[in-house]
Amino acid sequence: MKETFRISSKTVSCYFDEAFSQLKNLFSDVKIIYVTDENVFRQHADKFQSEKVIVIKAGETFKQQPTVDNIVERLIALKADRQTLLVGVGGGVVTDITGYAASIYMRGVRFGFVPTTILAMVDAAIGGKNGVDVGIYKNLVGCIRQPEFLLYDYTFLQTLPKEEWINGFAEIIKHAAIKDADLFAALQQNRIEDYTSSGKALDELIQQNVKIKMTVVAEDEFEKCDRKLLNFGHTLGHAIENSYLLPHGSAISVGMVAAAVLSQQVNNLPAEDADALQQLLQQYHLPVYQNVEADKIWQVLLMDKKKLGDDIQFILLDQIGKAKVMSLSTAALKLFFDDYFKSGKAVTA
């Protein structure tokens, strides 16, 4: 099923439940070069036969500039030019890096994604944000440029480890928490196995989430207002993710619970909503607390891209399904986090 979304002057086409092998037919007029990681390449070698493929090392640790440098060298060796289409096949690390390499190679060549994880399918591959980490600083360099297509081939999920399914549900629960109380209620009725075992339930869930994110991005591509809400759980999440080598989903799950507690304190979020969020995350096997040294993550937090002078633009919940941006002083935030991490557990736990 094909669905198109309009983002500024660009059209992003989504091919849901489509075979990877169809790509060559959909884009028969261009030279395709694939970028994937070692895991995807090894587990799906049959899909890449006789294709030009650039294989990068797997994992967030390699989402750094040297990997981009290597891709550029390989593109030169493969004689990629402005008629080349780069296709990133993998999780968020692969799609972020591929989008970035395509945006800067020859000042921009065409690109699209085949997300192979739940997280990339519902979040990372959508919205055009790309780039790499710089040391422990998440996504510190990059740009915003939309892929021209996303192709969803669910056969890639057959090899997805259980923890990667869990990882993806953090962003799904985030979408529900900030934008869709009905989706939140539906998720409460189900368990993760209801989606892993049913192609139909999964396809519906993914389409729902793609639509939530695409709609937000279409209204605010450059994150001047509503798109900021998608950062719910990410301010603290990003600060602890690389410092403690957490999966992205775990990091933002911890971040969302902390943001919900803060929402109770400064934004009158009802305690039952904060509880419901924490319980839903636990229901989908996500961690809700992480022991950290407050001082250590504080230095990372101060480099957050959402920092505005002495304030940080923090995302808080009004209620389940509704969020807002609030400017909080770094001083007030520091007090909150010092106290929060001193308690040694999520407050509502």
Place this chain on the structure above:
Amino acid sequence: MKETFRISSKTVSCYFDEAFSQLKNLFSDVKIIYVTDENVFRQHADKFQSEKVIVIKAGETFKQQPTVDNIVERLIALKADRQTLLVGVGGGVVTDITGYAASIYMRGVRFGFVPTTILAMVDAAIGGKNGVDVGIYKNLVGCIRQPEFLLYDYTFLQTLPKEEWINGFAEIIKHAAIKDADLFAALQQNRIEDYTSSGKALDELIQQNVKIKMTVVAEDEFEKCDRKLLNFGHTLGHAIENSYLLPHGSAISVGMVAAAVLSQQVNNLPAEDADALQQLLQQYHLPVYQNVEADKIWQVLLMDKKKLGDDIQFILLDQIGKAKVMSLSTAALKLFFDDYFKSGKAVTA
């Protein structure tokens, strides 16, 4: 004198004959971080007192990714955030790298330029193309993003070596050759000393050239049609520049003469126009021929960003003041260059 140009949805302000020290007053609401090179910093140390400055090594050799990586590290150390304005103070290498670093740091922060060479004033700092070389491949990675201002402080030119003046006149003569027969005639009447010795003549010449380039860029920011003409002399020029460590002006001067000879052969350029171009370049002390190994530069030429399948989009002259894009097959071009470089001299010399 302030003049503004509209490029897509952005406004680029040009402050002509304005003091560098005025920058702080013009942008008093932001944190400014300067990027410059060792030469400019040493020769104009007084201008940078008590400013935050990132100093990079001077020269095209350092227009490579590691320099960008260093700038990013320094920006982190200086706590640059989205309220920071990056100002590149230098020649084309500094402005290209600063624009690139500003475009990718935190997915884009504000930036402007203070060009300190003739070449940067009339060409490199204008038009939003930024980026770095990859090995010998010129500007292979980068993006297009407009600076929000250009400030012209001619006191920087007091320390400009003679060869850098000559370097800049290659782009001035290029503008005349492709767009402005009157400017071409005026240049024929003068010598380089007429501009180096008179502030008024120089200010006028620079404003004229800024206007030529800004007008072309405003009509075609992403180089779909008319902006391609600005690449006159650059296809061969770029191929020999890094291979033979030539100054950019020398490389494109050689490239323009070759393109004029080719224009005679395939585009009926009158011989007297080709002669006039060559003579004007020599009048401004620019080289018109370079001994090269045709095979060596051919490999670089095949990576040209203007390559379109088996053709290269080549810029040819119709007459002085008028140029066009012509698709030439790589095979035909190879024959031409093999022959041209076998002759051992510019054909019209």
